[in-house]
Amino acid sequence: AHPPGEASCTTCHNPHESSVRNLLRSEDSLAACAACHKDFLLASQDRPYRHRHFEVTTQCGSCRYAHRPGLRKYVREDTSETCLSCHNMPILTEGRTLPNIAREIAESPFKHKAIEEGGCPLCHTPHGSDQPALLNSGYPAAHYAKYKTEDYALCWRCHSSSLVESKQGEGVTNFSNGAVNLHQKHVLDIGKGRACHVCHEAHAASQPHLLRQTLVFRSWTGPFTYTPLPDGGRCVTACHKEREYHRVAMRGESAVKARDLP
Secondary structure, X not given: OOHHHHHOHHHOEOOOOOOOHHHEOOOOHHHHHHHHHHHHHHHHHOOOEEOHHHOOOOOHXXXXXXXXXXXXXXXXXXXXXXXXXXXXXXXXXXXXXXXOHHHHHHHOOEEOHHHHHOOHHHOEOOOEEOOHHHEOOOOOOOOEOOOOHHHHOOHHHXXXXXXXXXXXXXXXXXXXXXXXXXXXXXXXXXXXXXXXXXXXXXXXXXXXXXXXXXXXXXXXXXXXXXEEEOOEEEEEEOOOOOEEEEOOOOOOOOOOOOOOOO
């Protein structure tokens, strides 16, 4: 049971009358929660990015049970299912539209492993964050960003930073041309390195490796087609002409066509 209820129901409820539904003592249930969780709630509210459903005028009960434990920390049902009960439609926020994440995950053949193994809280906080998109750790919000290890702290919680920092691709990434790590060329070598989301979807995708079908740069969009090959792949993008990469080094039988990016 919820600890306050074990002591006394009257901690949160007025037993006789109230102007608030469920005989809650407070005008809004979040304020009632704040009586016990004040430090946590105030810290969350001071963050530059806050979940729109976690303002002081909303209800903790939208995501959590007040009495029975639920699956974890009184969260209703599965944590990700709770998130997707709202993110099952396009949502307009701060001048941009968040896509229908629930449909994207349900209908896409390729899903981010983090969603299947850890769910939404692995990357996002539902309360408040110093990072855009309520991310738990550092990640560049812009399309182009000069690479710094700490700026990709979110990615390196699951992936190894050698995915970008190693010049040698063998044993580090399948996105390599011979021994050359092409992730490094895209993200680190170029002065205006591309962030992961330029090419990859964060949640789910219709192409392998969570690759996008459409590249987006502010108001501009362009197609992105990827074709898997036995030892590499072929990319046709709006950024450059058709390129192929092959993990097998040139030995005559395999012509390596990947070139330096413009």
